[in-house]
Amino acid sequence: MDKYTKVQKIGEGSFGKAILVKAKENGRQYVIKEINISKMSNKEREESRREVAVLANMKHPNIVLYRESFEESGCLYIVMDYCEGGDLFKRINAQKGILFSEDQILDWFVQISLALKHVHDRKILHRDIKSQNIFLTKGRTIQLGDFGIARVLNSTVELARTCIGTPYYLSPEICENKPYNNKSDIWALGCVLYEMCTLKHAFEAGNMKNLVLKIISGSFPPVSLHYSFELRNLISQLFKRNPRDRPSVNSILEKNFIAKRIEKFLSPQVWK
Known part of the structure; x- marks a missing residue:
């Protein structure tokens, strides 16, 4: 998470939290999904990683763009573009x-x-x-x-x-x-x-x-x-x-x- 500064929490779902962040290098805003994987079985963790790989391949003008993902202290973080126009x-x-x-x-x-x-x-x-x-x-x-x-x-x-x-x-x-x-x-x-x-x-x-x-x-x-x-x-x-x-x-x-x-x-x- 070192590359990003938290701006605010913008949502919570069954998966975990969604946090609005700012990238330190370019000041752009992104949304980070934080998913707690520490309590998952190995099989579930693997499945989550596979799903992230699927997300990473979704490139389409009408799909929110995936940027990167990483794991840190028991959580999986998925970085996506932020849509300023709201939902x-x-x-x-x-x-x-x-x-x-x-x-x-x-x-x-x-x-x-x-x-x-x-x-x-x-x-x-x-x-x-x-x-x-x-x-x-x-x-x-x-x-x-x-x-x-x-x-x-x-x-x-x-x-x-x-x-x-x-x-x-x-x-x-x-x-x-x-x-x-x-x-x-x-x-x-x-x-x-x-x-x-x-x-x-x-x-x-x-x-x-x-x-x-x-x-x-x-x-x-x-x-x-x-x-x-x-x-x-x-x-x-x-x-x-x-x-x-x-x-x-x-x-x-x-x-x-x-x-x-x-x-x-x-x-x-x-x-x-």
């Missing part, structure tokens, strides 16, 4: 009930989907897609962050229990204790899209039991008719209860109204 969750709350334009929603959604494509094409699951994990850079680009690091710690049932806050993004299959799969990421993507359209969570309840019942029944308040049929229809496809009925991220990006926005963000050779 999408805060951006949604700042609207104070005023709906975003469809253009704005689709621009953000395309970028999140391109990031997820990059992940899924590599046969990796993100496991933690939520509006608090989607960041805006200073230039207003959207970046997906925070992979379900330390998947070992996050066996899904464990995740449901230790989640800080209510797990609004759980899919029906997770609620039924089935394994997490790429379509569970797609469900969570649907939750984020719904949130951008309504400024609310699709599935909300006063307690976990009622939330699970709502998710399993798959019923959610309709999205404003002020949005196009295509957009509203896409949300209902992402919320299909059976994971097999949900589209893959590639087929989402092939939909006409989505596809025509892609070149705004990426040149075709990058994403095809």
